[in-house]
Amino acid sequence: MENFDLTPEEAAIAGNADFIRLKNRVIEKVILLLGELQDALVKVEEGIDFPFAAHWKHSGGKISKGEQYKGFPWVMMDYPRYFSKEEIFAFRTMFWWGHYFIATLHLSGGAKEQFSTALKDAYEPLKAGGFQVYLREDPWEHDFENGSYAYIEDLSLEDWNKLISRYDFLKLAKRFEIGDWGEMISGVATTYATLLDALHGKTGY
Incomplete structure (x- = not known):
């Protein structure tokens, strides 16, 4: 039988x-x-x-929340958001209690194929901007833990190009600390603008 007795710390929280x-x-x-x-x-x-496809913007934004992403509460907003079996074009901002905010661009299917060449060309600005790229085969991990992401600055151009072609999806992300609450909106908006410029080939490089 499992021990259901509360520790002093647990009892203090339960009564607070x-x-x-x-x-x-x-x-x-x-x-x-x-x-x-x-x-x-x-x-x-x-x-x-x-060049947004009309269907990528059709659904508008959505805010969701829950209590148990790897044991901690979370809130996320998807805007823009388009999710289907054939294609994903989404920008997700997630608050993970006790950890950080993470802003992620998620592309798959036709959306990823459309921008693959531009992404390869955007290696330098994305590296300079501190972006990370997702490494795992399962696209539905949302955090930076356990080696899920690597900084683009730590990858060679050859490795970057291989990652773009590796799966039928690609995720690029930046981390924002909870302590930087007041700069969150401007920081994520700048991140979004940088990513759109990269996809559209407007990198300045």
């Missing part, structure tokens, strides 16, 4: 209603933050000439 109140308020503020972020991403799009 303020902890849950604070946790709920934090989640509410994360949701508000992500709502403001979506507005900032829309403004990024209004300021550029990017």
Whole structure:
């Protein structure tokens, strides 16, 4: 039989209603933050000439939340978001309690194929921008733990090109610390703009 006795630390948390109140308020503020972020991403799009396919933008944004991503609460916003078996074009911003925010561009199928050449050409600006590329075969891990990602600056151009062609999907991401809360919106919006420029071949290199 498993031991169900509470440790002193567990008992203190279980009897502390303020902890849950604070946790709920934090989640509410994360949701508000992500709502403001979506507005900032829309403004990024209004300021550029990017070849969005109509169906990539049809669904609008979506904010989701849960309690157990690898044991911790999470909130995520997908904007833009298009997910199908044949194709994915999505920009996901995720808050992971006790860890960080992660902003991820996820491409697969036709969307990935459309931009593969531009991505290969964007090696230098993406490397300079501190981006990381996803390494695993399962595309549905959302964090930087256990070697899921590698900094592009740590890859040779040859390795970068191989990774782009390795799977039928590609994920590029940047990490933002929770302590940098006040810079989150501008930081992620800049990340989104940089990625769109890279996909569109407007890298400045």
